[in-house]
Amino acid sequence: MRRKVVAGNWKMNMKHAEGLSLAQAVDNFLLGNDLPGVDVILCPPYIHLAHIAGSLRAPNISTGAQNCSDHDAGAYTGEISAGMIKSTGAEYVIIGHSERRSYFNENDELLNTKIKIALKNELRVIFCCGEVLSEREKGKHFEIVKSQIEKALSGISREDLADIIIAYEPVWAIGTGVTASSGQAQEMHSYIRSIIYKLFGKEEAEKALILYGGSCKPSNSAELFSMEDVDGGLIGGASLNEDDFCKIIDSFPGK
Numbered sequence: 001m002r003r004k005v006v007a008g009n010w011k012m013n014m015k016h017a018e019g020l021s022l023a024q025a026v027d028n029f030l031l032g033n034d035l036p037g038v039d040v041i042l043c044p045p046y047i048h049l050a051h052i053a054g055s056l057r058a059p060n061i062s063t064g065a066q067n068c069s070d071h072d073a074g075a076y077t078g079e080i081s082a083g084m085i086k087s088t089g090a091e092y093v094i095i096g097h098s099e100r101r102s103y104f105n106e107n108d109e110l111l112n113t114k115i116k117i118a119l120k121n122e123l124r125v126i127f128c129c130g131e132v133l134s135e136r137e138k139g140k141h142f143e144i145v146k147s148q149i150e151k152a153l154s155g156i157s158r159e160d161l162a163d164i165i166i167a168y169e170p171v172w173a174i175g176t177g178v179t180a181s182s183g184q185a186q187e188m189h190s191y192i193r194s195i196i197y198k199l200f201g202k203e204e205a206e207k208a209l210i211l212y213g214g215s216c217k218p219s220n221s222a223e224l225f226s227m228e229d230v231d232g233g234l235i236g237g238a239s240l241n242e243d244d245f246c247k248i249i250d251s252f253p254g255k
């Protein structure tokens with residue numbers, strides 16, 4: 001049985017006190033509700049990480065950053081290294097979010113470097129992949145996702161793969177209110193698992209955690225999470241509202 005994961009990507013939202021209060025609410029929810037197979041990851045802006053990481057008490061909650069530098073240290077004004085993220089108590093970093101790819105021109109080669117630097121600094125990675133609408137309309141979505149994963153995981157060992165969660169995030173569903181149907185999500189997640197099988201073998205494919213992201217909310221999370229190859233979600237907008245986020249955390253079947 002794979003563990004279930006719900007990660008909240010706060011993006012560039014939440015002032016310090018608001019962020020702390022949201023994190024406390026989620027932590028309290030987890031302390032008060034027995035969800036033994038579910039891990040929750042909060043990904044606030046960098047500047048809140050240390051305070052939030054130090055404040056959490058539930059055994060199944062942790063923190064992650066939304067990005068990291070592709071350099072270890074040095075004269076890179078404004079950048080944040082994987083080692084700095086680790087030193088806040090964070091355990092994860094999101095790499096390859098479509099907003100980083102499109103607004104900050106992050107390409108697959110750079111993302112591969114970032115994954116390696118994150119792993120070297122003992123961070124776990126949430127690697128995002130997914131096609132844009134025109135690629136899906138042309139029937140190229142499988143090819144695009146395969147290429148993103150193969151390039152991102154180039155040179156990654158079988159051992160390191162255990163520290164990588166894949167998030168399938170169709171770009172047309174992110175922040176748009178349009179969600180992939182559970183059938184579309186399952187189809188792609190099962191395909192992603194087959195890519196992992198070819199690259200790393202059966203055992204790794206069965207163990208790999210694959211999250212869905214894209215307008216996931218309380219009204220659709222239970223159906224999405226009931227799919228065989230959907231191991232949870234990467235949640236944007238709905239992670240900013242404590243009730244919605246906790247309902248999503250609580251929506252795995254048979255919990």
Ligand code: PEP
Nearest residue numbers: 174175213214215236237
């Ligand atoms: C995201 O940005 O990772 C995301 C899934 O956003 P939203 O849930 O708002 O679509």
